[in-house]
Amino acid sequence: DADVTQTPRNRITKTGKRIMLECSQTKGHDRMYWYRQDPGLGLRLIYYSFDVKDINKGEISDGYSVSRQAQAKFSLSLESAIPNQTALYFCATAYSESGELFFGEGSRLTVL
């Protein structure tokens, strides 16, 4: 089983719908992140969290919200999806000192 698991892997939805992307990890890492990948733009940070009481906005948080339900679970919500939120979304974790990110397999979201 993957250490960082994202669900769903793929989702097609309509404008205005509420969408939740879920992430769970078994690595025991304190830090969790949500990134968005768009062609030609690389990965951009949406939100990050150090524990259940510590949530921080990244560079592109508008239109998104998150919930850290437990150390191992970090969910991303789109309250009212719009077409320009069509993208590949990654959840990632990090151990505080190692520097590197450990990624889930990505969730491809299409908003029609």
Next chain:
Amino acid sequence: AQTVTQSQPEMSVQEAETVTLSCTYDTSESDYYLFWYKQPPSRQMILVIRQEAYKQQNATENRFSVNFQKAAKSFSLKISDSQLGDAAMYFCAYRWRKGFKTIFGAGTRLFVKA
């Protein structure tokens, strides 16, 4: 603000040949990490190599090596003896050691020709 620039949107290499992917970054910090991540068609993000800025020696991992030029803020990835499985998108990334955010470049798509 820190930035990471990959100026080559696409690169192509013949199988068994060597290719170098370029990356430059901008930071006012002196202690940081630099990374190369690989994203094959499966879309999984895989760490290829990591460099710690305080280490002068260039990192190597089997066929992958970097040329880290701290003063020039340059961090290129060299892939030797290229294989078909090396075909992927490659992302250069930066993180300040005391920071919490990893910043990514736009990526370079590498094609490997048989």
